[in-house]
Amino acid sequence: MSDTPAYQVVVNDEEQHALWPARTAPPAGWHAEGFTGSEEECMAHVDTVWPDIRPLGLRRRLARSAEAGR
Incomplete structure (x- = not known):
């Protein structure tokens, strides 16, 4: 088995996270x-x-909307 991580965490402009x-x-x-x-490590990090x-x-x-409602 390789020591190279299997996944990386990626992020888009909407600050959504995913594994890649x-x-x-x-x-x-x-x-x-x-x-x-x-x-598992990447999912824990994303959480x-x-x-x-x-x-x-x-x-x-x-x-x-919340600020306008004050």
Whole structure:
């Protein structure tokens, strides 16, 4: 078995996270977040760094709506 991590964590402009094969460049619109490891390690990392899974645009709209309602 290889010591090379099997997965990397990738992120898009909406701050959505995904796992991608470590030896493969991320697809267009995604960039490597910097964490690599096993599937389980990457999933645990994503669970830690991405607690609010709503896309960034939606979070911003909801925040503006909440501020306007004050």
